[in-house]
Amino acid sequence: MWILRIDMKELSYKLEDVPERYRLLYGRALTSQMIFDEVPPLCHALGPNNKLVFSAGIVTSTSAPTSARVSVGCKSPLTGGIKEANAGTSWAPDLASMRIRALVIEGFPEQGEKYWGTFISWDKDAGKPKVEFFDATGYTGQDVYDTFPKIYERFEGRISICSVGNAGEKSYGNSGIVFNDQAKRPSRYAGRGGVGAVLASKRLKFIILNEKGSPGVDIVDKPLFDEGRKKMIDAIRSHAISKPKGGLNSYGTAVLVNILNEAGGLPTRNFSSGRFEGAAKTAGEAIFETNKERMGKEIYNHACSPGCIIQCSNTYYNTDKTERTSCIEYESTWSLGANLGIDDLDDIATMVQLCNAYGLDTIETGGTLGVAMEAGVIPFGDSKGAINLIHEMGKGTPLGRILGSGTETTGKAFGVRRVPTVKGQSMPAYEPRAVKGIGITYATTTMGADHTAGYTIAPEILGVSGKSDPLSPEGKAELSRAFQATTAFIDSSGHCLFIAFPILDIASGFEGFIQECNGVLGTNWTAADIVAYGANVLKVERAFNEAAGIKAEADRLPEFMRLEPLPPHNQVFDVPDSALDAVFKEM
Amino acid sequence: MILDVWLYGELRKFSDTPNKIGYGQMLLDVPEGYRMRDLLERLNMPTAARGITFVNGNLSALPGFQPDLEHVFADNDRVAMFDLRSMWPFQYRNGAAMTDSMRQAVQEHPEQLMHHEHSEEEE
Numbered sequence: 001m002w003i004l005r006i007d008m009k010e011l012s013y014k015l016e017d018v019p020e021r022y023r024l025l026y027g028r029a030l031t032s033q034m035i036f037d038e039v040p041p042l043c044h045a046l047g048p049n050n051k052l053v054f055s056a057g058i059v060t061s062t063s064a065p066t067s068a069r070v071s072v073g074c075k076s077p078l079t080g081g082i083k084e085a086n087a088g089t090s091w092a093p094d095l096a097s098m099r100i101r102a103l104v105i106e107g108f109p110e111q112g113e114k115y116w117g118t119f120i121s122w123d124k125d126a127g128k129p130k131v132e133f134f135d136a137t138g139y140t141g142q143d144v145y146d147t148f149p150k151i152y153e154r155f156e157g158r159i160s161i162c163s164v165g166n167a168g169e170k171s172y173g174n175s176g177i178v179f180n181d182q183a184k185r186p187s188r189y190a191g192r193g194g195v196g197a198v199l200a201s202k203r204l205k206f207i208i209l210n211e212k213g214s215p216g217v218d219i220v221d222k223p224l225f226d227e228g229r230k231k232m233i234d235a236i237r238s239h240a241i242s243k244p245k246g247g248l249n250s251y252g253t254a255v256l257v258n259i260l261n262e263a264g265g266l267p268t269r270n271f272s273s274g275r276f277e278g279a280a281k282t283a284g285e286a287i288f289e290t291n292k293e294r295m296g297k298e299i300y301n302h303a304c305s306p307g308c309i310i311q312c313s314n315t316y317y318n319t320d321k322t323e324r325t326s327c328i329e330y331e332s333t334w335s336l337g338a339n340l341g342i343d344d345l346d347d348i349a350t351m352v353q354l355c356n357a358y359g360l361d362t363i364e365t366g367g368t369l370g371v372a373m374e375a376g377v378i379p380f381g382d383s384k385g386a387i388n389l390i391h392e393m394g395k396g397t398p399l400g401r402i403l404g405s406g407t408e409t410t411g412k413a414f415g416v417r418r419v420p421t422v423k424g425q426s427m428p429a430y431e432p433r434a435v436k437g438i439g440i441t442y443a444t445t446t447m448g449a450d451h452t453a454g455y456t457i458a459p460e461i462l463g464v465s466g467k468s469d470p471l472s473p474e475g476k477a478e479l480s481r482a483f484q485a486t487t488a489f490i491d492s493s494g495h496c497l498f499i500a501f502p503i504l505d506i507a508s509g510f511e512g513f514i515q516e517c518n519g520v521l522g523t524n525w526t527a528a529d530i531v532a533y534g535a536n537v538l539k540v541e542r543a544f545n546e547a548a549g550i551k552a553e554a555d556r557l558p559e560f561m562r563l564e565p566l567p568p569h570n571q572v573f574d575v576p577d578s579a580l581d582a583v584f585k586e587m
Numbered sequence: 588m589i590l591d592v593w594l595y596g597e598l599r600k601f602s603d604t605p606n607k608i609g610y611g612q613m614l615l616d617v618p619e620g621y622r623m624r625d626l627l628e629r630l631n632m633p634t635a636a637r638g639i640t641f642v643n644g645n646l647s648a649l650p651g652f653q654p655d656l657e658h659v660f661a662d663n664d665r666v667a668m669f670d671l672r673s674m675w676p677f678q679y680r681n682g683a684a685m686t687d688s689m690r691q692a693v694q695e696h697p698e699q700l701m702h703h704e705h706s707e708e709e710e
């Protein structure tokens with residue numbers, strides 16, 4: 001296993017052995033640790049001292065199900081703090097298979113206008129990866145749906161692509177890093193926190209992998225790994241949410257639209273209501289049934305990456321059976337739908353496609369447009385106007401550049417008071433005034449408002465149940481800490497977070513999850529060990545943030561959520577600050 | 588009195604607009620004292636067919652956990668039912684509003700709060 005460093009100043013690379021202290025660190029655990037160790041917390045996120053670290057998870061590139069995830073870490077230009085964003089893509093196992101534990105991009109070239117691509121392949125004779133550089137300037141300023149086919153044509157064999165779109169090239173705080181899906185679409189985004197701008201600041205347009213001939217990862221205890229793998233597969237295949245033709249495979253993550261809407265927790269028209277009258281037209285059920293009507297048959301969802309047996313990614317079709325976009329996630333149909341007062345699914349799909357094409361994060365984009373609508377730039381419900389504004393962002397008009405800077409900057413530029421962000425990052429699709437527990441996680445995660453920071457793992461397994469009432473603020477704080485720590489471990493394991501559903505409810509699935517990791521690493525971890533592993537990741541991330549000037553006082557929701565009661569329940573966010581502070585006080 | 592009933596996904600087949608995309612919705616005129624049990628009977632829906640259920644935005648049932656059969660409706664209540672493919676992970680409902688009977692049932696069976704019922708009927 002190596003750490004591969006690409007120096008964009010010298011256009012050179014070197015392979016280093018993985019130091020002993022990183023031996024058990026993978027995925028988010030490694031990206032966060034390396035950012036902490038190597039990036040000065042006060043550096044400019046788009047300056048020469050920031051670095052980008054890519055790392056696949058512990059079991060990525062093995063036959064473990066639903067585990068082709070890669071973490072991307074850096075200092076975020078959006079939040080000013082540490083960032084880990086991850087994506088499911090064949091790029092992840094290809095990186096791991098070449099035994100590259102971490103890929104680090106550092107420095108930037110003196111000639112600022114030129115962009116480069118790198119091609120990383122396995123050098124059979126030398127028995128290690130090799131890196132070639134090529135001039136990629138000619139591919140800039142374009143829709144990534146146009147550049148990807150050109151790259152597939154240029155490079156022979158099975159390749160995986162990592163790239164950045166216009167949004168990153170324009171240094172937006174709202175810009176993701178894009179990876180290919182299984183159908184060669186540029187649609188799998190490590191979306192949040194402006195990671196795309198950091199890659200583009202290095203003038204690196206492509207990181208292309210061809211792992212042909214590479215050895216793959218070692219598994220220390222194969223029988224243990226196989227036992228764990230089998231239990232995981234059984235759990236995933238039998239749970240109502242994750243099984244074939246189950247919740248995620250039928251309706252995708254957008255199954256949550258109607259649920260949150262009925263619960264009064266679907267943020268509507270820039271977080272001014274918890275219920276949207278047009279929600280049902282934008283939901284997973286509507287996507288499934290519109291496809292059925294247009295295609296003349298039921299269409300189940302597909303895998304975003306190799307080896308996924310949950311398969312939650314949808315494709316949305318036009319009336320002429322051509323593809324309109326893939327994939328419409330819950331967060332996207334909400335941010336560009338209810339959040340903007342828009343209920344036209346075709347227009348929402350167009351907006352998702354445009355975000356992908358320009359390299360924008362759909363959550364940050366919807367959050368920003370919501371604030372712009374509040375400011376009167378265009379009215380709520382104006383889907384054509386919203387499509388135009390996304391074009392302005394992609395093209396980099398003066399207004400587009402303000403919007404591309406993100407929700408918080410847009411709020412300041414237009415003097416809007418209701419700005420739904422935490423630590424500078426736009427809030428996802430769960431209203432904290434209606435769902436108080438998620439508010440605690442939004443406020444306290446190291447990443448800025450993030451819905452993937454605290455997935456539920458059975459507290460009785462983690463040993464945190466029974467100590468306090470889960471319905472009380474104190475109980476919720478305790479649960480949030482445990483959930484955030486376990487989530488940090490799942491993000492390091494290489495598994496998609498959606499394995500959390502079956503392993504929460506099926507004890508043997510949880511056992512299998514740990515056995516897989518122990519099998520690969522030769523460790524003897526227990527449930528308590530993985531919580532401790534995850535807690536350590538959070539400690540490192542919090543230490544970086546603190547040194548970057550983001551201290552415990554930043555663990556708060558925006559003030560309007562304490563002042564404005566949210567219909568239909570007419571509740572404010574009333575979790576006391578002491579409960580928010582309690583989340584990490586004991587860690 | 589009037590009930591505003593929303594039936595999502597497959598459950599729309601129990602509504603009077605079974606061919607509508609994604610959901611069925613109807614206003615029903617019902618007598619005073621009408622209960623969830625009566626509504627299910629009128630819809631001809633076996634209670635096991637429904638999963639997550641809300642009354643006025645308050646969670647009243649989860650898949651396989653239905654403490655709401657005796658719930659008595661009031662005029663203009665909004666009732667929403669979801670099919671068994673629907674879901675609501677605990678982290679996204681921790682702290683959400685519940686009906687009184689749900690709150691009480693959860694206090695008696697706290698383990699039900701976090702888990703998604705994994706029963707044979709769902710297989």
Ligand code: SF4
Nearest residue numbers: 088304308310312496
């Ligand atoms: S469950 Fe969905 S997001 Fe996760 S790896 Fe599978 S297809 Fe991708």
